[in-house]
Amino acid sequence: MPRTSAKQQVLKQTAEALVESCALRRRVQDWLENSSIGTITPPRSTSGLDSESSPVSVSVTVTSSSECSLSLSALSGSDSVDSDSDGARSSVSDMSTMTDSDGSTARELRLIRDIIQQLEQRRVLLERRTPRNAPTLVQLLDKLRDSGRATDLAYFRHLVRVLPPAFDAIVNLISSHEAFKVNPKRPGASAREQTAVALYWMGRSGNGGGVRDVAFACGCSEGSVHAYTTRVILALYSIRSQVLCWASEAEKEEARAWVAQRSGCTAFANGWSMVDGSLIPLAYTPSRTAHPREYFDRKAQYSLNLQAVVLPTTLRFIDYVAGYKGSTQDSRAFAASDIVKQPRKYLDEGEFVWTDNGYGLSEFTCGPYDHIVAAKSPDFKAYNKAVSGVRVRSEHAFGYFKGRFQSMKGLRVQIQDSEDHHRAVQIIVAAMVAHNIALRWDGPAERDCFVDLSGVSNQARKAWHELQEPDAETETVQKAAWARRINAQRRHDQKERKRAAQLSQYRLDTDRKSKAKELREKLHSALFNAIERPFFDTTPESRKADKTEKEYLEMLEKRRNRRNASRGRGRGQSARSSRGR
Known part of the structure; x- marks a missing residue:
């Protein structure tokens, strides 16, 4: 655009x-x-x-x-x-x-x-085209919705990428935004028409997402496409905190049940959410003044980095980090999230977030073994397979998101400075907001249309029904849960400040990695006990060291030999002998 x-x-x-x-x-x-x-x-x-x-x-x-x-x-x-x-x-x-x-x-x-x-002062500077006398997009949408035919409703979904109830909900949520306040003497297009044009543009990629193509399909001018889309994006971006919000207690319980059923291990249920990163490619190369090399990612394309935490049941985005450039590593981008900064505010004691190998180790995240480590033993492979069966839902969520709004496969924004960069981030977040709203009315037909989610359990299918408004009892439970987690975060901060004042950074990093490996070992043992599978060639100590039992014993033997060789020598002699070896 x-x-x-x-x-x-x-x-x-x-x-x-x-x-x-x-x-x-x-x-x-x-x-x-x-x-x-x-x-x-x-x-x-x-x-x-x-x-x-x-x-x-x-x-x-x-x-x-x-x-x-x-x-x-x-x-x-x-x-x-x-x-x-x-x-x-x-x-x-x-x-x-x-x-x-x-x-x-x-x-x-x-x-x-x-x-x-x-x-x-003139509204039109160029010569007008020959009138097409074509109906506007919103007029066509009204006809499709009123017909009631299944094929017409599918075509409605194809045009604006959401179902009619979801479209009406989006319009009702953003229609009161100040961007739609106009002069009563010249009201212009309604919020409904502007939302239809914006959703149509976000749902197209490649040449189909060009301003002229969108204007021709929507029955409006090129300038109207630019103005309508800008207003709708600003309105959606303004409600991001209300829509892209953390999971409720009811959603947590549904996610826990799904993870336990999927993995066959109740200990896995504490990881009821998962985080992953995705690259949003840019259709145009950023200008030289925007430092294009920072946007160049590992896939040899210019892009923006998007981090998102999702629920495995509904694939709803519950937290995100947007704005980092394509060359940024996933772990660095995720470190800017509030979950990393205040984990106990969002996670109860013992809860964690599933990650992949690119996020490092911590006591509130857990991921699989490294690929090189997994190739050493079938014990590592079995654990990685179970983790991947749960964590893959984050990839499904991104596939669903990009399948709905295909402009995320090639964002048509020419980045020249920080203002353009911020505008591109606003478009991405606005699309996430619209996607989260539309999920409330999506069903199996929408999943099959936007992304292939075959092989989903019955427990997950039930979670796709329309969410009910919480009652007073549910609201009380939510407030109590947030108060409990906020107090836990305060205690956690006080404890971490004392440890940081007493220990060195090396000791803090060592303790962090040790706790992460203990969490992974606990889950690994619980998984094999649940599926009644014995360990083949690993022990708890060897798994913490990412080694088989044989490799671990060899490592201990080498350590003993080095200690025996250096015993009885002075510090300088042992240092010289080690350098000689």
Whole structure:
């Protein structure tokens, strides 16, 4: 989507052309004053003409020192002026900095400003196209909804990527936003029509997501597509904290049941959420002023990094981190989330979040063994398979999200500065908000349409029903749970501050990794006990060291040999002997 509308671009080009013409007029006057009337050879220009060829014929009728009429027979209106001219590349914002020491310059500046002001007061600057007499998108949506046919409802979903009840809910939520407040004398398009155009644009990728293509399909102008989409995105972005919110206690219990049923291990139920990262590709290469190398990711494309925590039952986004560039590592981006900064505010004692290998180790996250470690023993492979069966739901969530709003597969935003970067982030978050709202009304047909989620358990299928409004009892339970977790987070912060004051950073990192490995070992043992599978060639101590039992014993033997070899020697001798080995 362009940064400015077509009208703004035309105004800018007109202002530049006016300033350029005034600068050219001034230069010709200087040539006339310093040369003889008749044949004048101008300085070398950046135009396509050869300045060293035959001279340019200029017929001039001078009436005064400040007014003249001229005709350049060798120059056309499309030729560029000399690159060293002060006003040749000036824009509207630069006109205020031009000197107006003499009367002619002041008159020219006033004339240019008057012309621009007159153009700004006009609604249409370009010649209108032939009227298509095509219905608007919202009119077509109303016909499809009122028909009641299943095929028409499917086509409704295809156009705006949501079902009719979800579309109405989105309109009701954002219609009161200040972006839709207009002059009553000129009300313009309704919030319903603007939302339809914005959702249509977000649901298209490639050439189908171009402004002209969207305008043709929606029955509006290109400028309206830009204006409507901007307003809807701002409105959706403003309600992100209410929609992209943490899971309720009821959602937690459903997620716990699903994880336990899926893995066959009740200990896995404490990991009722999972986090993953996804890259949002950019359709256009960022400009040089925006540092494009920072957007270049591991897949050899320009993108933005998006981190999201999801529920395995409904695939709802409950937390996110958006704004980091494509070259950012997932663990670094996730470190900016509030879950990492205040884990006990969101997780009760013993709860954790499932991750993959790229997020490191901590006491409130748990992931599989490394691929190299998993290749050593079938014990590691069995655990990784069980973890992947649960954690894969985060990938399903991103597939569902990008399948619904396919603009996330190639975001059509030209990033030139921080303002464009923030606008791209707003579009991504707004799409996540609309996706979360639409999930309340999605069912099996929508899952099959947007992403393949075959093989889902019956427990997860039931969670796709429309969520009911919480009653007073549920609200009380929610408030009590939040109060309990906030108090736990305060106690956790006090404890961590004391440990940080007493221990070194190396000791803190060692304790963090040790707790993470103890959590993984606890889950590994619980899984094998649940499925009644004995360990083949590993022990609890060897699994904490990411080794088989044989490798672990060999490592201990090497340590004993080194200690025995250094026993009885001085510190300097042992250091020299170790360097010699």
